[in-house]
Amino acid sequence: MSDNATNDDVYVEGKNMYKIDGFQLSYEFNFLESYDIGWRSVIGVISDILSKGGSPKFFLASLGLNKNRLKEIENILKGISDAINYYKGSYVGGDTNSSDNNGWIDIVGIGEAVCYKSVDNIKRGDKVIITSPIGYNSIIFISYVNNWKISIPLKYKLKYKHPIVNPHLQDIFSQNCDNIHYSLDISDGLIVSLYNLVERSKLGIEITKMPVSEEVLNIANNYKIRLLDLLKFSGEEYESIFVVDKDSYHKIINQMKLLGLNPVVFGEISDRQGVYFNGELIRKTGWDNFLGWF
Known part of the structure; x- marks a missing residue:
C-alpha cells in the first residue's frame, strides 16, 4: 500500500x-x-x-x-x-x-x-480554522447513549438528516492555494481528526478556543454535560479544517464568510506534538467503527 x-x-x-x-x-x-x-x-x-x-x-x-x-x-x-x-x-x-x-x-x-496539500506543507505558527462551529451531533449522540433522555431540538435533527457541505469550498482552495498548507474534514470527530493531523505531521496543535456552538454549550450546561463529553461524542458533522499561513488567514476568513460559512480560528500549529487546550494535553477520544466510543 x-x-x-x-x-x-x-x-x-x-x-x-x-x-x-x-x-x-x-x-x-x-x-x-x-x-x-x-x-x-x-x-x-x-x-x-x-x-x-x-x-x-x-x-x-x-x-x-x-x-x-x-x-x-x-x-x-x-x-x-x-x-x-x-x-x-x-x-x-x-x-x-x-x-x-x-x-x-x-x-x-x-x-x-483543485488544491491538494500533504502534511509536509504544515509550518509552526500556522493558523487552524474550522468552517463553522460544531457540537450539534454531540447532543444527539449523548442523548442516544442516555436512552434519549436529553431533548433534541428539531434543528439538530434536520442537520443530521440532511447535512450539506458548502460546494464553494472549491473556490476557497482555488483562490488561496499558496496559503493553504493542509486541510481535512472532521466527520470522525474534532479530536480524532486533530490527532490524525498531528500524528501525520509530527507537530502539535494548541487550541485557543473550542469551536463548539454557543447554543450547544447552553444545552450542555442545562444538562450538566462536560465539554470533554461533547468532544468525545462527536462526529459526522461535515465541517472542514484549514491549516493556513499565519499572514493570510484574515483574507481566507473573510472569503469564507462571504460564502455563507461561519469560520472560527481555534488553534495554532506548534512543535509540541499532541493536541493541547489551556496548556493541557487532550487525550485522543471519539468513535471507532470497530471499537465504538473510546
Missing part, C-alpha cells in the same frame, strides 16, 4: 482523488428516513473530497439490504441520486446485494484535485 493511501483521507494520483466510505445501517437513528440514509452516504464521501481541495465528479454505490427492507431501496437510491446531482456529479455504476443483518452501504467517489 502506498504512503499516500495510509497517511491521508483520500488517495491522490495526478489530478484524480479517490475515496470510499460506508457504514452499517444499524448505526442509524429511528428519526431517519431511507431517503436520508442515501443522502448522508454520499455526503460523507463528498465531504472528504471537498475538504481535501477536490471537486467531486463520479460516484459508485454498493448496497446490501435485508429482504424485509427491499421497499426502502428506491428511496435510498433517490437520496443517493439527489446528493450526487446537488454537487453536479455523475452516478456511474453500482451493485445491490442481499444482507442477513440490517444492511450496509458503501460509496466510492472520484474527484479532480
Whole structure:
C-alpha cells in the first residue's frame, strides 16, 4: 500500500482523488428516513473530497439490504441520486446485494484535485480554522447513549438528516492555494481528526478556543454535560479544517464568510506534538467503527 493511501483521507494520483466510505445501517437513528440514509452516504464521501481541495465528479454505490427492507431501496437510491446531482456529479455504476443483518452501504467517489496539500506543507505558527462551529451531533449522540433522555431540538435533527457541505469550498482552495498548507474534514470527530493531523505531521496543535456552538454549550450546561463529553461524542458533522499561513488567514476568513460559512480560528500549529487546550494535553477520544466510543 502506498504512503499516500495510509497517511491521508483520500488517495491522490495526478489530478484524480479517490475515496470510499460506508457504514452499517444499524448505526442509524429511528428519526431517519431511507431517503436520508442515501443522502448522508454520499455526503460523507463528498465531504472528504471537498475538504481535501477536490471537486467531486463520479460516484459508485454498493448496497446490501435485508429482504424485509427491499421497499426502502428506491428511496435510498433517490437520496443517493439527489446528493450526487446537488454537487453536479455523475452516478456511474453500482451493485445491490442481499444482507442477513440490517444492511450496509458503501460509496466510492472520484474527484479532480483543485488544491491538494500533504502534511509536509504544515509550518509552526500556522493558523487552524474550522468552517463553522460544531457540537450539534454531540447532543444527539449523548442523548442516544442516555436512552434519549436529553431533548433534541428539531434543528439538530434536520442537520443530521440532511447535512450539506458548502460546494464553494472549491473556490476557497482555488483562490488561496499558496496559503493553504493542509486541510481535512472532521466527520470522525474534532479530536480524532486533530490527532490524525498531528500524528501525520509530527507537530502539535494548541487550541485557543473550542469551536463548539454557543447554543450547544447552553444545552450542555442545562444538562450538566462536560465539554470533554461533547468532544468525545462527536462526529459526522461535515465541517472542514484549514491549516493556513499565519499572514493570510484574515483574507481566507473573510472569503469564507462571504460564502455563507461561519469560520472560527481555534488553534495554532506548534512543535509540541499532541493536541493541547489551556496548556493541557487532550487525550485522543471519539468513535471507532470497530471499537465504538473510546
